[in-house]
Amino acid sequence: MTRLVGLKYHPCYLVSGVLPTLFSVEPKESLQDLFDREDEVRKLREGLSRERLILVLGLRRIGKSSLVLATLSSTGHPFVYVDVRRAYDDVSRRVPAERLYEELRSSLLRLSVRERVLEALRRMGVSLEYPVKVRVPAEEVRDSIAKAFDALNELGRVAVVLDEAQYLRYSTVGLRPLLAHVYDRLRNVTLIMTGSEVGLLHDFIGIDDPSSPLYGRYGLTIELRPFDEERSRQFLRRGFEELRVRVDERVIGRAVEELDGVVGWLVYFGRLYLEKGADAIDEVKEMGAKLVKKELEEALSRSPYYAHIMRAIATLGRARWKNVVDYVTAQLGRRVTNATIARDLRNLVKMGFIEKVNDEYRVADPIVRYAVLKWL
Structure with a gap:
């Protein structure tokens, strides 16, 4: 590993955990921090102006959340982001009604137009001042979620992001009729659903299922694919340039071959390379295997x-x-x-x-x- 001539690299990147943006593990929130997703950004921005339902699909750790958050942030329009996985209970294998509502409540309170939402909800008899601490009837939670959507509709154009939305199939609240109501009646709300379990998300929505309340509704689909070999190389090169580090092309080539263009794994390699050198490839494989082990065990059971x-x-x-x-x-x-x-x-x-x-x-x-x- 060598530093680029004439440029400074400070080891506090590793000590503090603060790294240049391309190799940061948090979802990107600015378009300037995204790499190579220009076509997907364009489709999403166009869809936001005219579509009621947008599906963003792709493998786990492929960058779906980053694409959505960075694009929405660039528009300046208000949006609500709900990570459905956070509401999922590993023990019961359910998304309890009160957990889902708490995730929605927390996101509403982070809105820049928070006061307008609170006022609209107060008129409807709903308060967001305190989180749901106790188990309440699913019907009551569903009514509160419905009123939250109604309040958002009063803001003008607004997007509601349901990240990893396939988990909604485990919800103890019957959400498909509510989502169909949002699609049909709330003209200012655009639903954005991301999903890594693509087929299960399609099953939940039921666009092609005559028994589903969402049957026949059109949804714009944006699919993220892994980077090809050349794009993967460019991604790593740019990331290492940000770090002021020169890396042997043979090491980059091996990383691309073994990590196969999945952005999340390339990011972890970039972070670990500063400490491990070429051994970072094997380190990513070991660390990644531990990360996906739980996902595999839950699914394969x-x-x-x-x-x-x-x-x-x-x-x-x-x-x-x-x-x-x-x-x-x-x-x-x-x-x-x-x-x-x-x-x-x-x-x-x-x-x-x-x-x-x-x-x-x-x-x-x-x-x-x-x-x-x-x-x-």
Whole structure:
């Protein structure tokens, strides 16, 4: 590792945890801190002016929250941001009504136009002054959420972001009728839903499900893909330029090859390189495997065959249907029905852990693949 000639690098970046913006782990809140997402920013900005529902989709740690927050901040319009994952209870595997309302309440109180929202809610008989501390009936929470949306609609154009919105399928409040009401009646509100479990988010919304209250509603879809090889190299180069550090191109090449353009992992590599050098690649893999282990354990517990299927695909790299069936049969010592394997493959695709390209399945995230091979 060498410093760039004529430029100063101060080691307090590591000591204080304050790093130049490209390698910061927090979601970006300014367009100048985003890298290479010009097309997605343009689509989102255009959608905000005319669409009622916008879906921002992509792998975990691909930059969905950064895209949304930075773009919204650039417009100057008020917006509400709710991280649905924070309301999810790992024990009950539910999103309790009062937790969801508390997340919404906290976001409303951070609005720049907070007083106007509070006044509108007071007229409707709703107070945001105190958080929900006790369990209350779901119907009461749903009524308060509905009134909050009504109050936001009075502000003029406003966006409501539901980050990782697929978790809403676990909500103890029936939200789909409410969201359909927002879509149909509250013309000033744009709903933005992000999702890493794309298929499960589609299932929750039910745009193509005749039984869903949201059936037939149009939603603009913006999909974020991992950076290709050249964009990944450019991202790392720019980040290291911010740090005033020159890194061997061979090290950058290996990082790109093993981390595969997933922005979150590239960021962690950039941060760790200052301390670990080229060993940072392996450090990211170990740290990342621990991060995704909990995600895997929670998801794979839903079927006794998910782990065997994931192991089959991770081991083979790319696997066809017959490869998966043969591997699972060999692992279990008995044959699992084709219908069961087909169902579980579909669900793993919906959860975003694997993807199907032509007739082959692969683990979508390289660190998830590493974690599967390490832990399962």
